[in-house]
Amino acid sequence: MLKKLALTIDTITKMTKKMKNLRNLILILLLLLLPGSVYSALDYKNAQLHGFIMQSYVKTNKNNFFGSSTGKGSFDYTEIGVNGSVKLSSNFQLASQLLSRRAGRTDDGEIKLDFALADYRIIDKFKYGLGLRAGRVKNPIGFYNETRDVSFTRESIILPQSIYFERTRDVSLSADGLHLYGYRQTRFGMFNGQLATVYPRVTGINTEYALLGGVKPGAFVAKPSFGGQLKFESSDSRTTLALSHVNLFMEYDPADIETTFTTNGNVHFYMTIFSLKYNLLQWSFTSEYAQRSIRFDGFPSVYIPDPLRSTTGESFYFQTVYRLNYKWNLIARYDVLYSDKNDRDGETFVQSMSALGANIENHSRYAKDMMFGIQFNISRHWESRLELHAVDGSAWIPARDNLNEPVLVRKWNMINMSISYQF
C-alpha cells in the first residue's frame, strides 16, 4: 500500500514538472495578494491558502556558494512556495504545498510537490492525543527540517550548514509514507512524539552527486525507511528539547553498462540529532548536535573508495538571537562540521586517498562557520536580513557550484542578503 502511495505521488510530481508555467502563475498570484492580505492569509470557511517568497544575494570572496557567487555575486537563491489546507471535519485535514527553489546548480527552480498529506486525528483530548498522517510528509529532523525552505521559520538566511547542508537535502526533506503522532500534556510540560515509516525521495541527480560524486548511468531506488522524533516543551514554554532519528535505506540499481557491479549497491544512512532551545523575551539560545553515518555495500571501489565505505560525521552549532526591539534582531552563530568524527582534521583521509592515487585537500573534510547577522522585520509579512560568514573549511560547499573551479579554498568569507514575504 505504501509503495502504491509513493507511486501516485511520483506521478503527481511528474505532472507538476510539465507545468513549468505554474511557477509564473504562483509568482503573479503572490504579487496580486500583496496589498490585500495585510491581516491574514486567505481564509474561506475551513480552507486556508498561504505562501512565501524569498530572494537572496550571495557574495563570496573564494569558492562558489549558490551560483557564481565570487565576482559580482549571485542572485541564484530563491524560494517560492504556496500551500493550501482544508479541514473537512473536526478531525480530518488535507494539506499540500508546491515549492520552487533555485539554489545555484543544486536546484533549478523546478516546481516540486513538497508535501501532500491527509491528517486524521484519532484521539484529541486536552491531556493527550493521537493521529495519523499519510502521503508525502515533511520529515521532523531537528528543529528546522520540516520548514527549512521557509525563510520566516528560520532565524537566518541559510540554516546551519553543518546539519542542514545541501548535499543530502533531497533525501531528508520529505518522504512518502505514514506518520503516527501523539502528544501528552503533563505537569512539567508537553511531550510530542512522531514515528514514521517512509520511502525517501532518492531519484534525481542530486542524490547521485551527493552519494557517488557525479551522475551515473544507474538509478537509486528507495527502500522502506524509518524515522522519529520526541520533543518536550516545558510548561513555562521557555525550554524545548528534541531528539530526532532517521534511518534511510536505498538501493543502487546499476545500468547494464556498469559491469563493475556484481550485485545492486546498498546505502544505509542514519542520523541522530539532539536539539535544545531556551527562549526569553529578548534572547533565544539554540544548539543542536548531530551524528550521521553512512554505509555503502556492494559498490565497486571505483565508485566508493575504501576510506568512504563507512563513515560517521559529527556536527554542532550554538546560536544566539537578541531582539533589540520589535523591528531589529541580532544573531550570532558558531557552526562546526566534521565529515569523520575520528579524523577531524581530515589528515588520515588525505593519506589513505593519496595511497589510492587521489589528491584531496584535507579542508574538504571539515567546516567551521562563524556568522553574525542582523534582521529587520519590516512588517508581519516582510522581513529582510544581512549576514556575514567567516568560514574555515570547505566540507559543505556544494560541489556542483564549483565544477569549473580548479581547487576549493580553505578560508573564505560570505555576505548574504535577503528579503522575504509571506502570507
Next chain:
Amino acid sequence: MKLGLKYLNSVACFDDILSRLFTIVAMTVVLFSISSSNSFSQDVIVYSNKEPVLARNALRTIYSMRLQTWPDGSEITVFILDPEGESHRKFCLEVLNIFPYQLQRIWDVLVFSGTGQAPVVVRTEQEMIRRVKATPGAIGYVIESEVPSDVKKISINY
C-alpha cells in the same frame, strides 16, 4: 511587566549600551515575576461559548493550534487580534505565558509543514465579539471591551 512592554515599545538608540545592560537585568527580574505570579491577568478576558473553566496549559494547547475539538467533540475555532498589536502581546504574555514570537513560529511551522492551520485574525474587538458569538465552538479574547452577557467568560486555572 509594564517596564518590559515599555522597553520593547521604544525603538532604542544603539549607543546606550550601559542602560541596555541594566534593562536586560531588569527584564530578567520581570520574566521571573511573570512566571511566579498571575496577578496581571485581570484585564484580559478570554471567552467562548463552550468551556466555563480551562487550565492555562489547555488554553495554550488550543492557541498553539494543536487541539482541534472540545470535549463534546465539536470543532474549535481560534480567533486572535492583530498579532503585532499590543492586545495580542498582552494576551500571550499575561494569559498564555508564551512569547508572541514563539506562538507565531508554532503557527508558521504548522502551516508550512501541512500539519495544521493558523488562527483566524480579526481586526477589532467588536469583530472578535461578533465572530465568536456567531461561530459555534469559537474561542477569543478581548482587553478593552465589555463582553456582552450572552457570551461566556472563561476563568483560567493558572
